[in-house]
Amino acid sequence: MTDGGAPSAGGFDAAACEAFDLCDLCGEIVADEDLLGALVPDSSALHESDPDLDGKRVVTACTAAHLVVLVEQYRDRPFVPEEQWAAKVCRALAEFDEPVTLSLVAELSGLSEQQAQSGVDWHNDRAREWRARYGGADSGGADS
Numbered sequence: 001m002t003d004g005g006a007p008s009a010g011g012f013d014a015a016a017c018e019a020f021d022l023c024d025l026c027g028e029i030v031a032d033e034d035l036l037g038a039l040v041p042d043s044s045a046l047h048e049s050d051p052d053l054d055g056k057r058v059v060t061a062c063t064a065a066h067l068v069v070l071v072e073q074y075r076d077r078p079f080v081p082e083e084q085w086a087a088k089v090c091r092a093l094a095e096f097d098e099p100v101t102l103s104l105v106a107e108l109s110g111l112s113e114q115q116a117q118s119g120v121d122w123h124n125d126r127a128r129e130w131r132a133r134y135g136g137a138d139s140g141g142a143d144s
Contacts, residue, residue: 023062025070030062038067040074043083046091051110055084085111085119086126 019032037060047053059074061067092108093100106116130136 021060023066024059025061025066028062030060034062036061036064036067038071040071041079042074042077043080044087046084046087051088054088055079080122081115082118082122085109085115086123087119089116089119089123 020029021032021035022028023030037058039056040059041055042057043055045055045057047056057074059067059070061070088109088111089105092105095108102113102116102120105111105120106113109116109119111119
């Protein structure tokens with residue numbers, strides 16, 4: 001790779017780059033004013049500041065046809081409540097360095113204790129599956 005030097009005066013500056021996004025289907029760069037979007041269900045989506053938006057993802061597209069494909073992909077994807085609960089539990093636990101009770105986790109995450117426990121179990125099952133597949137402590141895999 002060769003260094004082409006500083007961008008020309010006609011190049012984009014940092015502020016101009018914020019006026020663009022990418023199509024989630026093809027990766028095309030799209031100006032914000034031309035971008036199409038939809039809110040789709042996604043049990044892996046966790047909103048950074050509004051728990052009411054957990055489980056919802058914004059998809060963006062360059063054309064209506066690409067938006068239809070994206071919406072269909074998410075419509076066909078199963079929504080797994082335990083995955084959502086696991087994410088809410090992780091968000092609640094992120095503020096703690098010490099062990100906390102399940103009742104506190106449930107309260108902080110807005111879940112029932114049963115939902116919180118199901119989220120913990122779902123998360124732990126995925127961790128065990130990962131260790132079994134890729135190795136790691138207690139997996140019996142290549143790293144044991």
